[in-house]
Amino acid sequence: xxxxxxxxxxxxxxxxxxxxxxxxxxxxxxxxxxxxxxxxxxxxxxxxxxxxxxxxxxxxxxxxxxxxxxxxxxxxxxxxxxxxxxxxxxxxxxxxxxxxxxxxxxxxxxxxxxxxxxxxxxx
Numbered sequence: 001x002x003x004x005x006x007x008x009x010x011x012x013x014x015x016x017x018x019x020x021x022x023x024x025x026x027x028x029x030x031x032x033x034x035x036x037x038x039x040x041x042x043x044x045x046x047x048x049x050x051x052x053x054x055x056x057x058x059x060x061x062x063x064x065x066x067x068x069x070x071x072x073x074x075x076x077x078x079x080x081x082x083x084x085x086x087x088x089x090x091x092x093x094x095x096x097x098x099x100x101x102x103x104x105x106x107x108x109x110x111x112x113x114x115x116x117x118x119x120x121x122x123x
Contacts, residue, residue: 017039017040017042017043017045018035018036018037018039018040018048019036019048020048020083021048021050021051021080021084022036022048022050022055023049023050023051033050036048037055037057040057041057044059044063045083045084046063046065047065047083047084047085047086049079049084052079054084054085054086054088054089056086058110065085070085070087071087073087074087074088074090074091075087075091076091076095079092089106093106
């Protein structure tokens with residue numbers, strides 16, 4: 001198997017839009033959070049962390065975020081090694097469950113019709 005392509009926060013020519021993790025915002029208030037999510041949404045970055053919480057904004061269109069490339073990129077990687085993604089959260093939970101024998105709980109919330117069920121079935 002060839003080497004995995006990895007994102008790195010210091011990589012050249014990586015498009016940046018807002019901040020990946022909103023704990024890094026200089027001011028944490030409703031306007032700053034909303035502005036950051038809007039910037040990222042406008043550039044098709046639908047996933048954003050706020051600490052260990054993942055926020056996903058429904059793009060209302062198909063985006064190439066759920067391919068075999070993403071599975072490979074996030075599998076076994078540390079949470080902050082790649083841009084925010086549901087696969088990073090899932091991989092971290094899986095490893096905690098299997099390696100550390102820790103119970104895991106996921107809360108998925110949102111308005112009716114917000115797209116909570118639209119993640120592809122990868123089994």
